[in-house]
Amino acid sequence: MATGGFPALAAPSPAPAEQAAPATISYARVADLVTSVSAVATVRVRSATPLKRERTPDLAPGRARFYIEADTIGLIRGDSVMATRVSFLLDGPDSKAAGKSLRKRSFLIFGKIGPQVGQFQLASSTALVAWSPANEALVRKAIREMLAHDAPPAITGISSAFHVPGAILGEGETQVFLETADGTPISLSIIRRPDEQPQFSASLGEIVDDSASFPAPDTPLWYRLACSLPDALPPRALSGLEPADATSAARDYNAFHQALAPCNRTPQPVF
Numbered sequence: 001m002a003t004g005g006f007p008a009l010a011a012p013s014p015a016p017a018e019q020a021a022p023a024t025i026s027y028a029r030v031a032d033l034v035t036s037v038s039a040v041a042t043v044r045v046r047s048a049t050p051l052k053r054e055r056t057p058d059l060a061p062g063r064a065r066f067y068i069e070a071d072t073i074g075l076i077r078g079d080s081v082m083a084t085r086v087s088f089l090l091d092g093p094d095s096k097a098a099g100k101s102l103r104k105r106s107f108l109i110f111g112k113i114g115p116q117v118g119q120f121q122l123a124s125s126t127a128l129v130a131w132s133p134a135n136e137a138l139v140r141k142a143i144r145e146m147l148a149h150d151a152p153p154a155i156t157g158i159s160s161a162f163h164v165p166g167a168i169l170g171e172g173e174t175q176v177f178l179e180t181a182d183g184t185p186i187s188l189s190i191i192r193r194p195d196e197q198p199q200f201s202a203s204l205g206e207i208v209d210d211s212a213s214f215p216a217p218d219t220p221l222w223y224r225l226a227c228s229l230p231d232a233l234p235p236r237a238l239s240g241l242e243p244a245d246a247t248s249a250a251r252d253y254n255a256f257h258q259a260l261a262p263c264n265r266t267p268q269p270v271f
Contacts, residue, residue, distance in 0.1 A: 020110065021134055028226070028263045033123065034077070040071040040075075040139060044106045065089055069087050081113075098271050107270065111123045129268065161175075172252075174248060175189050185205055231257065
């Protein structure tokens with residue numbers, strides 16, 4: 001028996017105490033996952049059976065591979081059907097307690113549905129997250145935002161930068177132009193005025209938008225910038241600039257980069 005994909009599946013209404021509990025995963029980690037997989041589902045583990053050591057020669061000492069059987073609670077994202085009961089492999093600590101700790105727990109899993117609807121392949125052994133109302137809400141938010149038709153594309157590099165000094169000492173503007181996976185222009189702007197904090201903004205499009213703002217944390221543009229920009233401007237981006245302008249552009253870029261909320265994409269262990 002299989003269940004169809006229903007990405008608009010309504011989230012269950014949590015109890016008031018659960019609503020107060022924050023998500024235990026970061027937006028950046030979820031964005032990494034949802035942009036790299038074709039299926040996201042909620043499951044409840046029925047059993048976790050360790051495979052024999054001779055069947056897992058690639059594992060390091062102290063690690064085990066578990067054959068997981070789980071009931072499908074819902075398919076959050078996917079263009080295929082998924083069985084009401086699925087199986088997948090998961091690596092974890094080599095201990096009996098590890099397998100037992102998974103049983104009867106609910107998880108959000110990220111990966112792809114196998115050739116058979118009852119098979120699921122995790123993107124990695126960290127591509128599952130303990131289920132909670134807040135975690136599911138964050139996953140749905142990231143899917144909605146990161147997969148929108150107008151979502152900012154992946155950043156692949158920095159093409160160029162320039163700096164224009166102002167008419168008075170301490171005034172100037174730096175613009176940095178980014179390279180993206182689909183060619184969509186993204187530019188950064190840093191404006192300095194005497195005795196004021198620098199003004200930062202990021203624009204999508206061919207023309208620098210004077211109304212653009214600095215990206216807020218936990219948004220698609222913030223994720224693309226905070227998790228992809230290099231720590232410093234590459235030398236080629238500064239080629240052709242006068243030494244003083246290159247120094248100012250590098251300084252302004254560093255200030256922009258440091259002002260971004262940090263990209264925390266560390267996986268949360270489930271064992």
